[in-house]
Amino acid sequence: MGDVEALQVKNLFKVFGESPKEAIDLYRKGWNKDKIFSETGMMLGVCDASFSVREGEIFVVMGLSGSGKSTLVRMLNRLITPTAGEIIVGGDDIAAMSEKELMAFRRKHISMVFQSFALMPHMNVLQNTALGLELSGVPLAKREARAQEALEQVGLGANARNYPNELSGGMQQRVGLARALANDPSILLMDEAFSALDPLIRTEMQDELLELQSQHRRTVVFISHDLDEAMRIGDRIAIMQGGQVVQVGEPDDILKNPANDYVRSFFRGVNVQDVFTAEDIAKDEILPVLREDLAPAAAREKLGQHGFAYVVDSGGRYAGTLSRASLDQKSDGAELSKAFMNSVDPIDCDATLSEIIAPVARSACPLPVIGKDGRFIGGVSRENLLKAMSREGQADG
Numbered sequence: 001m002g003d004v005e006a007l008q009v010k011n012l013f014k015v016f017g018e019s020p021k022e023a024i025d026l027y028r029k030g031w032n033k034d035k036i037f038s039e040t041g042m043m044l045g046v047c048d049a050s051f052s053v054r055e056g057e058i059f060v061v062m063g064l065s066g067s068g069k070s071t072l073v074r075m076l077n078r079l080i081t082p083t084a085g086e087i088i089v090g091g092d093d094i095a096a097m098s099e100k101e102l103m104a105f106r107r108k109h110i111s112m113v114f115q116s117f118a119l120m121p122h123m124n125v126l127q128n129t130a131l132g133l134e135l136s137g138v139p140l141a142k143r144e145a146r147a148q149e150a151l152e153q154v155g156l157g158a159n160a161r162n163y164p165n166e167l168s169g170g171m172q173q174r175v176g177l178a179r180a181l182a183n184d185p186s187i188l189l190m191d192e193a194f195s196a197l198d199p200l201i202r203t204e205m206q207d208e209l210l211e212l213q214s215q216h217r218r219t220v221v222f223i224s225h226d227l228d229e230a231m232r233i234g235d236r237i238a239i240m241q242g243g244q245v246v247q248v249g250e251p252d253d254i255l256k257n258p259a260n261d262y263v264r265s266f267f268r269g270v271n272v273q274d275v276f277t278a279e280d281i282a283k284d285e286i287l288p289v290l291r292e293d294l295a296p297a298a299a300r301e302k303l304g305q306h307g308f309a310y311v312v313d314s315g316g317r318y319a320g321t322l323s324r325a326s327l328d329q330k331s332d333g334a335e336l337s338k339a340f341m342n343s344v345d346p347i348d349c350d351a352t353l354s355e356i357i358a359p360v361a362r363s364a365c366p367l368p369v370i371g372k373d374g375r376f377i378g379g380v381s382r383e384n385l386l387k388a389m390s391r392e393g394q395a396d397g
Helices: 020-028 033-040 069-075 099-109 125-129 131-135 140-153 169-182 199-215 227-233 251-256 261-267 296-303 324-328 353-362 382-389
Strands: 005-016 043-054 058-062 084-089 110-113 187-191 219-224 236-241 244-249 289-291 308-312 318-323 367-370 376-380
Touching (some): 005 069, 020 033, 020 043, 033 043, 043 069, 043 219, 043 236, 058 069, 069 187, 069 219, 099 110, 110 169, 125 140, 131 140, 169 199, 219 227, 236 251, 244 251, 244 261, 296 308, 296 324, 318 324, 318 367, 353 367, 353 382
Parallel strands (some): 043 244, 058 219, 058 236, 110 187, 187 219
Antiparallel strands (some): 005 084, 236 244, 308 318, 367 376
């Protein structure tokens, strides 16, 4: 996954009502959607949404019921016609396409998986999977070959001749996914695709999607109201509130720096132990930091009231940890490294809080945190570890 933008949404609006331009003008004058509805009867489903989706990422859009997320995703392939704004894919504006251009675009670039399985009961699994290709005029042998390949991708190759009523709910949703994959789309839209499944099957489908991404990265826009799902599968998340996109970012970035109380409420209760890393909570002022070429006598003086100190080399890489007791056991003529404590192991910067609880609890002093290159980042004490763990997803940076 790179930084190439597969899809750009610019100032997108959807107004339900008789005078949509009037509603947009009022919105731009500062009226909120509730006031516009109460005064004019027009409903803003999506309000001035702007964001981009990177090529090869799973971009999750989430929000409460009525936040506009399903309206938004349906505009991305013009199942719902935007009132204003642009939807750019490959330099083309979907919002401005004619019906003929739109049909050609959908065949080539975009497929959608819905919450309802939408399988034809009189067709077998292979025929259901090939349905979109059939409607596009693809010859029988070619469409069945592509449908079979897609079924193999989702683990249903052996079920091609079964009928929908012979499959479990999870298997039926796999057929829906295979039907979308058979078109080999550059963009896959998934609207609450797993929400109708029981929790165990839902997790399996999430695993299936991640496995498919590992084999062949597609650009996926995934609509969800489930935070656990969004955190698990999303490379980035967009939070919608009242038709607006109020924040876009990587899951841990949003957790640590929520844009407002609405976003913060979504992440309340998230287990920060598996999200925050040692680098996120490392503090550089916990203990003195000394150069390794310092004489023991000078190091003892710089220790001041502290019982411990970190030592780094000339390049800022962690060398060891001193204690007042370990210094006192060495003569002033000895190298500082001779006084390093043996029981202090540094923590990798990307270690999660759950991974460092035990070593921090056992250590006699705050543990040093180091980067990939060995450079000293800071220290983690029991106190700041406990403070981080008590935040319960309500981080504000």
